[in-house]
Amino acid sequence: MSAGPASDVTNVVSGQQPGLSHVAIIMDGNGRWAKARGLPRAAGHERGVEALRRTVEAAGNLGIRYLTVFSFSTENWRRPAAEVNALFSLLKAYVQRDLSRLKREGVRVRIIGLRDGLPADVAALVDKAERETAANDTFFLTIAFNYGGREEIARAARGVAEAVAEGRMKAEEVTEATFSGFLDTDGMPDPDLLIRTSGEYRLSNFLLWQCAYSELVFMDVLWPDFDQACLEDALTKYRERERRFGAVLPGAV
Numbered sequence: 058m059s060a061g062p063a064s065d066v067t068n069v070v071s072g073q074q075p076g077l078s079h080v081a082i083i084m085d086g087n088g089r090w091a092k093a094r095g096l097p098r099a100a101g102h103e104r105g106v107e108a109l110r111r112t113v114e115a116a117g118n119l120g121i122r123y124l125t126v127f128s129f130s131t132e133n134w135r136r137p138a139a140e141v142n143a144l145f146s147l148l149k150a151y152v153q154r155d156l157s158r159l160k161r162e163g164v165r166v167r168i169i170g171l172r173d174g175l176p177a178d179v180a181a182l183v184d185k186a187e188r189e190t191a192a193n194d195t196f197f198l199t200i201a202f203n204y205g206g207r208e209e210i211a212r213a214a215r216g217v218a219e220a221v222a223e224g225r226m227k228a229e230e231v232t233e234a235t236f237s238g239f240l241d242t243d244g245m246p247d248p249d250l251l252i253r254t255s256g257e258y259r260l261s262n263f264l265l266w267q268c269a270y271s272e273l274v275f276m277d278v279l280w281p282d283f284d285q286a287c288l289e290d291a292l293t294k295y296r297e298r299e300r301r302f303g304a305v306l307p308g309a310v
């Protein structure tokens with residue numbers, strides 16, 4: 058089960074600072090990167106995929122085991138159809154081009170968010186990526202696509218309500234831990250660190266439940282320019298933080 062808040066608090070109370078295993082990233086700034094170069098927004102997203110490839114590699118180099126990235130939000134449907142289609146095409150191209158390598162390297166791919174509403178070919182590829190990497194456990198790459206935190210929580214609540222109505226679960230068994238099991242991130246630890254690029258200071262409906270105690274790092278770099286050095290900067294900032302999870306650290310007044 059996930060190493061959620063309860064186990065993190067245990068670590069803190071015992072004076073043992075939890076390690077960093079899960080980094081989540083809001084990959085923002087593709088549009089501005091493209092605009093600054095007189096290019097169409099889709100070109101920024103294309104370069105964004107290259108930055109994602111670099112970041113997966115960098116995360117592995119730096120000993121991170123879980124990387125979760127925000128690629129398409131439930132609100133992104135409000136963008137022009139051409140841009141939405143470009144993002145679908147990029148996800149497809151990414152899976153088609155990288156799946157065999159990810160498989161070989163022990164990466165487990167998971168796509169979180171609403172599967173309904175995705176074009177059938179995208180949904181089929183996403184299913185294939187998850188199926189073919191299901192046994193991998195070296196690195197966990199999770200792509201949030203057609204994802205919204207509130208939608209995920211509402212869907213989980215619906216799952217809990219159905220389980221109770223059908224007698225599979227009792228109302229008193231609904232706890233933080235059992236509820237987490239109904240989320241798309243079931244089985245994953247909560248993010249230790251959430252990075253947002255492009256100088257914006259918002260969560261934008263990303264991992265609202267899971268980031269309850271994540272450290273937040275906002276960076277001025279635009280996502281297509283993100284690289285290992287940027288990730289190392291974010292990790293340095295993370296290490297300077299004191300994670301208390303609501304507790305008082307041993308020795309504090």
Ligand code: FPP
Binds near residue numbers: 089133144147200255
């Ligand atoms: C935010 O930048 C970025 C997105 C909405 C899409 C993120 C997508 C990628 C990094 C590439 C896709 C990757 C896969 C695997 C499909 P923005 O467009 O809002 O930039 P702006 O704020 O500068 O306009």
